[in-house]
Amino acid sequence: MQLFKLKTTVHSFDHFGEFAKDFELGANDLVITQSFLYEPFMKALNLPCVFIMQEKYGMGEPSDEMMNAMLHDLKGKEYNRVIAIGGGTVIDISKLFVLKDLENVVDAFERKLPLIKSKELIILPTTCGTGSEVTNISIAEIKSKHTKMGLADDAIVADHAVLIPELIAGLPMRFFAASAIDALIHAVEAYVSPKSNEYTRMFSKEAIVMIMNVFSAIAARGADERLKYLREMAVASNMAGVAFGNAGVGAVHALSYPLGGNYHVPHGESNYQFFTEVFKKYFAKNPKGLIQEVNGILADSMGCPVRDVYEELDNLLGALMEKKPLRAYGMKEEEVRGFAENVLVTQQRLLQNNYVPLSVDEIEEIYRNLY
Missing domain, CATH: 1.20.1090.10 (Dehydroquinate synthase-like - alpha domain)
Structure with a gap:
């Protein structure tokens, strides 16, 4: 009987810039975040990453429609790592984006396609609640079913979780x-x-x-x-x-x-x-x-x-x-x-x-x- 497992390496930095330097963020990284975090913490660093602002695709909790629209806009983009910088919505979305051959996230939640991890996942939580940076769970609202569905699989667990207190400071x-x-x-x-x-x-x-x-x-x-x-x-x-x-x-x-x-x-x-x-x-x-x-x-x-x-x-x-x-x-x-x-x-x-x-x-x- 399995008692305990932690597949994620946990890191801590005082400032975002220290993380960016230590992890050598570059052109092969997809960063999923929000504008209110990008402006104060990332913009001045002129990082060559592929950035996607989650709020452009809808506000509130993650949904299949939101995630599929993001997937559509990322077609043709090349990246080896997915870096989630945000709260529960950004984190739950990002976990799905490491899966191979994903075109419709409902297929993943309903396990209609093999769940194979094809990219490294790094998560920086910006709230003090989800704990999702060290779990193998993603939750989304499936609009057609009028409920939330959860996917629990080690294919979507983060390789690295990074705790940076300054990212929480602006939380109302x-x-x-x-x-x-x-x-x-x-x-x-x-x-x-x-x-x-x-x-x-x-x-x-x-x-x-x-x-x-x-x-x-x-x-x-x-x-x-x-x-x-x-x-x-x-x-x-x-x-x-x-x-x-x-x-x-x-x-x-x-x-x-x-x-x-x-x-x-x-x-x-x-x-x-x-x-x-x-x-x-x-x-x-x-x-x-x-x-x-x-x-x-x-x-x-x-x-x-x-x-x-x-x-x-x-x-x-x-x-x-x-x-x-x-x-x-x-x-x-x-x-x-x-x-x-x-x-x-x-x-x-x-x-x-x-x-x-x-x-x-x-x-x-x-x-x-x-x-």
Whole structure:
């Protein structure tokens, strides 16, 4: 039984220019990024790379239409390395672009073509949440199916992950909070996964403690406090990625996908809505075991009794980002049952990582409680 794997080499630099020099960026590199990152960090370096600005192809979460349009524009371009510099959208897109003979990304998500890696992949995350720089997972909205699909395969894992704190510094508080809460969810879901073990829980626990300490500092002293902890958050997010890359994430992510796919709610914000409600359901069904351990870690981080952990966690996260009822995003009450059924049918890849199994009625109850 495989316990642990990390196929990605992790690097750290203080400044982007140091990375560009060390990795010898050149004409055979495809850089997928966004203009607001290109202008301050790359433009002055006059790099001879092939650049593509993701926002030209649409805003928000990655979709098959967005990715296919980018593939079309890259026809005839020669490159040996794909360098992703951005948040979750840029990273998820870039992972697909290393595949051989890719013309329609839906074929990859549905595994209708052999998944063969033909280019080196280097990822520089610019949020503190995805952890995707060390996972073999890419997520995209498949417009025709009105849901998100995930592809998990070692063909799309990064060869190198590069942590550069200055790339996170310009992240507005709202996006910082959403991505950082997402990193916490990665670590907590991975901790209670049936696939977790001593190795993955070591990474989960360290990530949880680091993130919770930063959250407490921000809640006590204000949003600007986050700027003191950029490196810590980059490392903690990366550790959470290592944990969930091996142990997986479960129902929090699974339940969030229909909300994100149908109402275009950003990934981290969507996950946040379901976090404590899913764990309350887990705890009600089986209060012993790994959930007891992770609740203890969270309670210790907040200095509260374990019995108050979910209430205090909601209070702490609420100080960073407002939690909204699902109807505030446009979800209709008559959709609740359909969402629950859709999750059970389409998200088994994630639901197999649940702390305890959830029935369609229990999933529906979670949606109704949050509606």
